[in-house]
Amino acid sequence: MGIARSILLKASRSQWLARQLRERRFFQRAVRRFMPGETLEAALEAAGAFSKQDLGSVLTELGEQVTNRAEAADVRAHYISVLDKIQRRKLPAHISVKLTHLGLDASREGCVQDILKLAARADQARSFLWIDMEESRYVDATLELYRRGRARSSRIGLALQAYLYRTAKDVESLIPLGPAIRIVKGAYLEPPDVAYPKKSDVDENFYKLSCRLLADDAQKAGGLLHIATHDGKLVERLGQVIDQRNVPASAYEYAMLYGIQRPLQQRLLNARKPLRILIA
Secondary structure, three states: OOHHHHHHHHHHHOHHHHHHHHOOHHHHHHHHHHOOOOOHHHHHHHHHHHHOOOOEEEEOOOOOOOOOHHHHHHHHHHHHHHHHHHHHHOOOEEEEEOHHHHOOOOOHHHHHHHHHHHHHHHHHOOOOEEEOOOOHHHHHHHHHHHHHHHOOOOOEEEEEEOOEOOHHHHHHHHHHHOOEEEEEOOOOOOOOOOEOOOHHHHHHHHHHHHHHHOOHHHHHOOOEEEEEOOOHHHHHHHHHHHHHOOOOHHHEEEEEEOOOOHHHHHHHHHOOOOEEEEEO
C-alpha cells in the first residue's frame, strides 16, 4: 500500500491523527497533491472540472468505525447533502461510503436503513452509491447489506478486495444480480490464512477477478466493473482483454485516486477510456 493511502486510511480512523496532520506543513502540501482541499465545496469544484473533461468522479468523506447512532445519522445527513449538490449541479459524480462510518458496529439494522435511504436518494439524483469494503471481518455483513440495497435499486455497487482468498467465490455468488463491483487490491493488514501475502499473487488475482467480471455472462447480467488500480501493467493487461472481447464502455470504468498516477490517467483520457476519479 502506498504511503499516501496508508496515511489517509489511518487518518480516517483517528480524529487526533487527522488534526495533527492538518497542522503539519508536509501534510498541507500532500493535501494539495492528493486532495483538492478539505471541504465539500472543494471536492465539488474538482468534480465539476473533471466533468468538463468527460471524467466522472466519486466523492467520499474520510471516516470509519462510528460507534453511536447519533454520529451515524450525521454522516448519513452529510451524504444526503452531497447528493443534493450533485443533483443541483448536474455532476456525473457518485458517492462512496464505509459501513462502519454509518454505524455498522452500533446497529446493523440502523446501518441498513441508512444505506437504503442513501440508495433511494442516489436514484433520485441520477447518481450512484458505492459501498467500500473494510477488514475481512466485515465482508459478510457488507455483502448482506449490499444484497438488500441491490434488491431496491440498481444504482448501488460495492468494492471487493483482490487480496482476500474468498473474493472469487463472492464474485460468483453476486454475478446473477448484475452487480456493480469495484475490484481493489486491499488496504488493510490481514493474516496470511485470510489474504495473499505476496503482491504478485494479489496482482494476478486482481486480473483474474476483473476478467471474470468482463465475461459474457457477467455482461449479459448487466454487471459493471470498476477497475480500481494505479498499476500500469494491470491496466495494460486488462485493456488488452477489453479490446479483444469488444467490451462496451458501459460495462467497465477505470477508477483512480485524485492526484495519483496522473500520467496514466491522462493516457486513459487520451485513449477515450471511461475513467472515474475518487476525491476524498
